[in-house]
Amino acid sequence: MGNVQRSVTRAWSLLLVISLLFLTSCSSRPVASDMPPPDPLAGVVADTDYLISAGDLLTVQVFQIEELERQVRVDNSGRITLPLIGTIKAAGLSEDQLQKQITELYSKTYLQDPQVTVLVDEFTGRRVTVSGAVTKPGLYPVVGSKLTLQQAIAQAEGVSQLASRRNVVVFRQIDGEKKIARFDLPAIEKGEMPDPEIYGGDIVVVYRSDARLLLRTVLELTPFVMVWRAYR
Incomplete structure (x- = not known):
């Protein structure tokens, strides 16, 4: 010892x-x-391969529909909540992947050919x-x-x-x-x-x-x- x-x-x-x-x-x-x-x-690194993490701050926009624009923070479970489509998983997806997912959800029932943009404002990851x-x-x-x-x-x-x-x-x-x-x-x-x-x-x-x-x-x-x- x-x-x-x-x-x-x-x-x-x-x-x-x-x-x-x-x-x-x-x-x-x-x-x-x-x-x-x-x-x-x-x-x-902040590039197109960045995967969204819990705590990130996102801006979600739907072209020409201001009522659907939201700035949302990814919660600890990796999810966000948006108008009409509710809670969806965001963590682990790239901006493009989440954008595609939101577009598909809106186009299924509510909108025709929506143009969705997702931007990461704060990269907590x-x-x-x-x-x-x-x-x-x-x-x-x-x-x-x-x-x-x-x-x-x-x-x-x-x-x-x-x-x-x-x-x-x-x-x-x-x-x-x-x-x-x-x-x-x-x-x-x-x-x-x-x-x-x-x-x-x-x-x-x-x-x-x-x-x-x-x-x-x-x-x-x-x-x-x-x-x-x-x-x-």
Whole structure:
């Protein structure tokens, strides 16, 4: 039992040293202006193959029939409720598949050749993690077809007073490897650097300026820091 405890202690000591090295070198890493998009399976990408998930917000429109237009959220059972046709399953279907299903249901009894459009307004199935020195750390959906770094931070209600705004780090899976890039938020806000796109599955960390608090943040992310290489 003593040997196990000593092994665990040594392991944590090693993690602490690695975390300190990462912390020390963070400011010397080149500031990135962009990152390649993630691997297709690293996060759910907003394209025609996206499958609707519970929690997604949908807009359903029937051409020239405004009374049937609805903005509905997919419930926890994966269903939505629409006028005339009632409750139907939406989760697990693409926009086109759900559109076809709704068209068939309306055309059976109520309408002749209805033209139905389904749009996903909030992709809950595509989520990003925003943590560190922000007001409300958490897991946030990608709203719309595109999310930028500034928008992701805004969803977390902005950075806190302890934030090191020049040390905003994004973790992402690229070419089968977990990689990292550091961004300078003031430079982005001034337009000196582009506001990079954030994808589902990304982890955004706003590091803290206080060394001890920053170290605590790094330690919380040790499993990621251990295996993710710097992207330059």
